[in-house]
Amino acid sequence: MNDPKTYPGLIKKVLSSISLESLNTFITIIAASLAAYTxxxxxxxxxxxxxxxxxxxxxxxxxxLIEILASSxxxxxxxxxxxxxxxxxxxxxxxxxxxxxxxxxxxxxNHATAKAYxxxxxxxxxxxxxxxxxxxxxxxxASVVAFxxxxxxxxxxxxxxxxxxxxxxxxxxxxSATTSSNSTSCIEVLVSHYSFFNKVTWLQFNKQGxxxxxxxxxxKLNDIGFNVPTxxxxxxxxxxxxxxxxxxDTEKVSSVRFYHPSDRPRAVRLQRLTERFxxxxxxxxxxxxxxxxxxxGQVEIWIHFKD
Numbered sequence: 001m002n003d004p005k006t007y008p009g010l011i012k013k014v015l016s017s018i019s020l021e022s023l024n025t026f027i028t029i030i031a032a033s034l035a036a037y038t039x040x041x042x043x044x045x046x047x048x049x050x051x052x053x054x055x056x057x058x059x060x061x062x063x064x065l066i067e068i069l070a071s072s073x074x075x076x077x078x079x080x081x082x083x084x085x086x087x088x089x090x091x092x093x094x095x096x097x098x099x100x101x102x103x104x105x106x107x108x109x110n111h112a113t114a115k116a117y118x119x120x121x122x123x124x125x126x127x128x129x130x131x132x133x134x135x136x137x138x139x140x141x142a143s144v145v146a147f148x149x150x151x152x153x154x155x156x157x158x159x160x161x162x163x164x165x166x167x168x169x170x171x172x173x174x175x176s177a178t179t180s181s182n183s184t185s186c187i188e189v190l191v192s193h194y195s196f197f198n199k200v201t202w203l204q205f206n207k208q209g210x211x212x213x214x215x216x217x218x219x220k221l222n223d224i225g226f227n228v229p230t231x232x233x234x235x236x237x238x239x240x241x242x243x244x245x246x247x248x249d250t251e252k253v254s255s256v257r258f259y260h261p262s263d264r265p266r267a268v269r270l271q272r273l274t275e276r277f278x279x280x281x282x283x284x285x286x287x288x289x290x291x292x293x294x295x296x297g298q299v300e301i302w303i304h305f306k307d
Contacts, residue, residue: 079145082106086149100154104161107146111165118186132186134293144260144292151261158262162296166194192295199263199297201226201270204240207305211237214303217277226270244304245283254304255283259294267299274301 082103089095114134121127151158169191201221205214218228218235229236245255256274258267267284275282282301287294 078106082145082149086152096153100150100152100157103146103149103153104157107150107161108165110146111168114190115169115187118190121186132189134186134189144288148261148288162194162262166191169194193293194296199227199266200295200299201228202238202298202300203228203235203303204238204243204300205303205305206239206241206244207307208239210303210305211239213278217274217303220277221270221273240302244302245285247281247283251306252304253281253283254278255285255302257285257287257300257302259287259291259298260296261286261288263297263299270299270301274303278303 085102086099089099118132118134121132147158150161169187201218203214203218205211214237215235218230218237221228222230222235244252247253254274256267256271258264264286271282271284
């Protein structure tokens with residue numbers, strides 16, 4: 001029975017015992033199964049090829065982005081490249097830390113460039129009486145995107161970095177024979193940006209008759225640990241009738257403004273305290289992209305009274 005010569009006869013005998021209709025069904029099932037298996041294998045191969053191509057394209061994209069980030073010009077392209085890089089590469093912990101390191105190098109480089117410009121500006125006699133346009137001329141603080149990436153991927157390092165950079169700059173470095181006692185040197189402008197330990201809350205409002213309420217609010221904030229500037233033991237306030245946030249394009253509303261992502265938690269707390277004290281809606285305004293040259297730690301409360 002195991003003789004191969006008997007196999008053809010056996011197969012012929014088995015097939016002759018199967019009806020034609022059953023045989024067609026059997027062949028159809030076999031053909032369909034083979035087609036499905038072949039299709040599955042083809043799909044696997046196609047998927048693997050696509051993944052490989054995707055990996056190659058992503059690798060090429062990352063390479064191009066790194067080249068843009070390493071260039072010394074095209075600030076807008078650098079910001080966009082850093083954003084895309086942060087969203088393109090994998091988000092495992094090791095890769096996130098690597099992305100934060102890349103952003104930190106960009107941030108430090110911009111900081112060093114700004115510091116060098118500020119010192120040179122202050123020591124140049126031709127600049128006596130001129131205004132230091134640090135944010136306009138240098139890429140500082142154009143690195144707001146870089147700092148956002150650092151905070152997102154390594155928030156602890158972001159806080160340490162602020163302290164390190166703040167300690168690097170000494171106000172005395174900007175004083176020269178051309179700097180009058182009343183003027184602010186360019187290096188002092190840079191120092192004020194990194195006043196990380198000097199968290200200040202400014203109060204601004206629109207109705208002169210409500211100044212007493214605003215000052216009482218400022219005193220309460222000071223009592224619970226916020227730093228609201230005072231003069232002659234009284235809270236400093238500013239009467240302003242512009243800059244409030246609009247809701248639904250129909251009415252002005254009060255707002256709490258912060259200028260750096262690291263100040264958001266404090267701004268959120270101030271938003272809640274303001275709403276509770278004045279019993280009105282207060283909007284949280286993130287101004288870090290529009291006005292990144294404001295000092296770290298500065299939060300402003302704009303109180304709009306309707307009556």
